[in-house]
Amino acid sequence: MDDLLALSTALLLAHLLTDFVFQPRRMVEAKLARNLRSGWLYLHAVTAGLLAWSLSGLLAGQWTAHELLWVTALTHLLIDAGKIALQKRFKPERETALFFGDQLLHLLVIAGLVIWFAGPEAIQNLWTELPLQDAAVLLLAVIFLLQPCSIIMQKLLALFPSIFNGEPGKLPDELPLAGQWIGYAERLLILIFVLIGQFTAIGFLVAAKSILRFGSEQKQGPKSEYVLLGTLFSFTIALIAALTVRAILPV
Secondary structure, eight states: OOOHHHHHHHHHHHHHHIIIIOHHEEEHHHHHHHHGHHHHHHHHHHHHHHHHHHHHHHHHHOOOOOOOHHHHHHHHHHHHHHHHHHHHSSSSSGHHHHHHHHHHHHHHHHHHHHHHHHHHHHHHTTTTHHHHHHHHHHHHHHHHHHHHHHHHHHHHHHOOOOOOOTTTTTTTTTTHHHHHHHHHHHHHHHHHHHHHTTTHHHHHHHHHHHHHHHHTTSTTTHHHHHHHHHHHHHHHHHHHHHHHHHHTTTT
């Protein structure tokens, strides 16, 4: 893995940790309530900058690139503040579009930083390998397939009218825990199966989940379709992530 991939992995890992792992619900609620008057917003931005700089130093040797810290922190602050301002102006139905727009802007900033610091020469040596950085790519995939992937699926499913109790966006009480952990397990299994080349096992996983889930829901009509939609989203995202890691790593 070369400098380009190392820096990309570091910045993406920093982003996932900042936006999904190290951002509890109380922080999100406080930011939404007070926006630029919330100390949580500034703490969140500083965390993004510190993680971007420290991980870039560890994985890509960019310890002297202090611009990674303040550029990441400042852009994170501005993007998040803009998203919160728009959330207060638009209807809840627009939340999914705002979420993906917010993530796209963060990714564009990361892409710009990678091009700035890695340079065109790094792009020519994309497939040079270093074990520590390979491990970081795998860690990046695992973190993405857990909480970030669950949140992405929630945003995607929010695009469809809820069939539970006639209330938009409301799911049964048992799903946030059970369904979420089932999703964690299936996505990690898909990652493992793809990395070891056992694509047949993925078919058995799909069949097993279909039997277990739809056996108890075959009389519930639209709910079964909702579960099927969530399953397909989960499997699709996991397969794309796993195949990307397989293409990068010397598996």
